[in-house]
Amino acid sequence: MPRYILVTGGAGFIGSHICKALSRAGMTPVTYDNLSTGHADSVRWGPLIRAELADAATLRRTLAEFSPDCVIHCGANAYVGESVDMPRKYYRNNVVGSLTLLEACLDQDIDRIVFSSSCATYGVPASLPIREESPQHPVNPYGRTKLIFEMALEDFAAAYGIRYAALRYFNAAGADPDGELAERHQPETHLIPRALLAAAGRLERLDIFGTDYATEDGTCVRDYIHVSDLAQAHLAAVNHLMADGGSLSVNLGSGRGTSVREILEAIHRASGCEVPVRYCSRRIGDPPILFANTARAQAELGFAPVLSDIDTIIRTAGPTFGLQVTA
Ligand code: UDP
Known part of the structure; x- marks a missing residue:
């Protein structure tokens, strides 16, 4: 019986590297992605469900069909500059979409969530290196939407018993050393x-x-952190939650x-x-x-x-x- 892990944004740069790492560890990633920025040809290690995060019915159907052991939530809009110009898009997709996913998980009794958060939640750091206890004062809408969902996870964990790992990425870079995957952003701003x-x-x-x-x-x-290292950290976070480890928020950088x-x-x-x-x-x-x-x-x-x-x-x-x- 395959062990399924739902990966939102699994067709994207980081998500596809995560799917490869999961597959290598014997799990089957189920990619849930609207392909707005991801690529169908990067989905090679499990099925692709092409749908919106805000589509609660499809989310519920997908979770019911696969009963994933854990959800890795990477699906988001992630351009800081665009978030300043189009905050509506960022609040809708990164906040409303993420909450739709969280509610669907609760309804299907899926209680382990790994979330792609960001060092953008810290804003301008008060001191260096940045520790997880550092104040989180994001300075743009992108960072705010990530922080809002971290807060929702904390509150849902306290009230409903879900467990989560909020992974605060620094600058993801590099590409699969086997040459099977690459970064393909359009536009490329990094x-x-x-x-x-x-x-x-x-x-x-x-x-x-x-x-x-x-x-x-x-x-x-x-x-700068290599995307394949980042992917391994997701695998470690899944294993942590599967082994009944408690909720945590951690920096992922070099x-x-x-x-x-x-x-x-x-x-x-x-x-x-x-x-x-x-x-x-x-x-x-x-x-x-x-x-x-x-x-x-x-x-x-x-x-x-x-x-x-x-x-x-x-x-x-x-x-x-x-x-x-x-x-
Ligand atoms: N940067 C630059 N030229 C570019 C893109 C980025 O000088 O065309 C600088 C940017 O000012 C920042 C660093 O490179 O200091 C990393 O920027 P990136 O957009 O890659 O990531 P960010 O840290 O903004 O998430």
């Missing part, structure tokens, strides 16, 4: 994909948003900060190519430095990233954006 595209000559140049930050080289510092310039240096190391750049003014809402304290993920989930050094991230992602890397 730093590493854009820098790789520029290095490969598929983008005229990379705009660097700000060179006058109070950081060592003046550019912003972020914590624990190291990497600047924009250091990314460009890593691309040069891996490929010998220079990234053509243009120096621009700061992007509104960008905190200068974000990186995680990862002690809790290590202690509670046994999570230790193995692919998240910046060279491995660049080497796995490079070819998927048309950049030849040396062996």
